[in-house]
Each structure stands twice: as structure tokens, then as C-alpha cells.
Amino acid sequence: MTYKILSSSIIYINEDMINQRIDNFLKKKFKNIPKSMIYRIIRTGKIRINKKRIKPNYKLKIGDNLKVPSIKIFIEEKKCFYINNYEKKLLNNILYEDNYLLIINKPSGIAVHGGSGINFGVIEYFRSIRPLDKFLELVHRIDRDTSGILILAKKRTSLISMHQQIREKKIKKEYIALVHGLWPHNLKKISEPLLKVCLKNKQKKMFINNNGKISETYFKIKKQYSCTTLMSIFPKTGRTHQIRAHTSHVGHPILFDQRYGNSNLDQIIKNKINSTRLLLHAFSVDFVHPSSSNILHIEAPLDMNVRNFLQNLV
Structure with missing residues (x-):
């Protein structure tokens, strides 16, 4: 473990920051600071807005002057990924971009954010190369080893709009997966509740359990090989590892x-x-654009290695 000092700073609240609770804003901005420390420095008055003490539920307003004190934080040493490693893989995989959204075809093996033993992911990369962008947040997440569509919001209004569409199940996603065995033609839907369990190695795994959250996935056979099946998969809910857990549960793991x-x-x-x-590849997404209200359909092509792999299957 090492530590560093975050020097005191003054943050001027703009339109992309407003209407957030101060505690939630600080947790997002200073991810390495424990939540207990954030609440302590708010409670003791070290966090000031417009030179006044505030409570954790204070909502930021445009023009607010937020003062953050110097903070000593401990940092766990993690496997380092350098920016140059991402340059070609990410910049060449931008599928769509405007003033509101950035959509990429994320390669397999790259995390969407730092954590779980690494200190750098997709969101950290784009923030590092675009320091003038005042706002850049993940709309959703996909597993590190899953490739395909990943959406980033460039405005808070875009993030709010996309999250509302997710809650209302208006965003339609299609995944492509190659599973073991010959998938039954009559198996078109799996509705099994999923419960998240933390294992001894700190990994999280989803188990079919009646105490879990409702999870629903639809399936369509694209092509059957001698001992594997290429599937189109349409998740209606967005649970962690949902597709992977459901396919494994019925004896056809990815x-x-x-x-x-x-x-x-x-x-x-x-x-x-x-x-x-x-x-497993996030192939396409359909949603309403947060500004124009047009319906967008975005597709992420499979990388050449996967296409070659499929061509060699029998």
C-alpha cells in the first residue's frame, strides 16, 4: 500500500454537475477516497460550499463554489496499463460520437473502469486524452472479457436520459455468443432469478436463487455447428453476468x-x-437519442480473430 496527498482544491459547479447530492458527487469524483472519510469531512465542516458548512444531502446548484481540503489517501498497488496500450485499440473502435454520446466497440480484455486489480480502464483512458471535456461518464458496463458496444455520456442530461431508458427497458440490446452443445430449438427464453454472491477470492458470481433478482433473457439460434451453437441473445434485464449465468444454468455455457x-x-x-x-459480444443497441429524440441503431462488428474462429468451425 502507498499513499498520496490530494491537495486542496476549489471546484466551480457548472450545468453538468448540478442537482447531485454533494456526497454522491464527491464519491464519483474521488473514487480512491473511502466513503466513510467523505462523510466525515462533510460532517466536520471541512467541505465548504460558498464558504458555508453543508449536509450530505445538499444538492449542487450552478455557480456553487465547492472547497475540498487536502486529503491523505492510501492507494492499493495495482497492475498498470499504460495509455499507449489503449491508443490503437480504442480510438480506432469509435462507432459513433456527437456532443452528447460516445459509443465504442470495446475489445475483449479491456476493463470499462479501474478496479479489480487494475488502475486504468476505458473511462479513465478517454478522460486522460480529453481533459477539456467537463463531463464523461459510463452509461452502462460490460464485462472485461466481453467485447462490443459500450456507451459513454458526454453530458449529465444525456446520462440521465439514457438511465431513464434503461430503467424503463426501452434500450434494446443484442449479443452474439458461441455456446457449447446444440442449443434446443424450443428454448427461447430463460427467466431465472439471479443472486450475487461474493466468493472467498473476492470475485463475484451470480447463482440461480429464488431470493435473487428477476432476470429475463431471450435466445435465437443463428447457426449450429457439430458441437457448438452460435446464438443471438436479447437480455430484457441487465443483471451482472446475466447471459453467462443463464446459458451455464441450462448446460450450454459460453x-x-x-x-x-x-x-x-x-x-x-x-x-x-x-x-x-x-x-460473447455486444453486437447492437437501439435507443432514443437524448437530444434529437431520433431512434439510433448502432452495430459493432466482430473482430477479425473471432470471424476467423467462426469460419474454421465445423
């Missing part, structure tokens, strides 16, 4: 899924074709 898969079946495929990446 190829090379180290958490929910079948290593013995994976090894048989690996011996024939040299590939080990999770074969």
Missing part, C-alpha cells in the same frame, strides 16, 4: 468462460483452434 464455463469442453475446442477469449 466458450472460454473462466467463471461460468466448462474447462474440459473448452480444452477440446482449444486443441483444434488457438483461441481463449470469451466468445
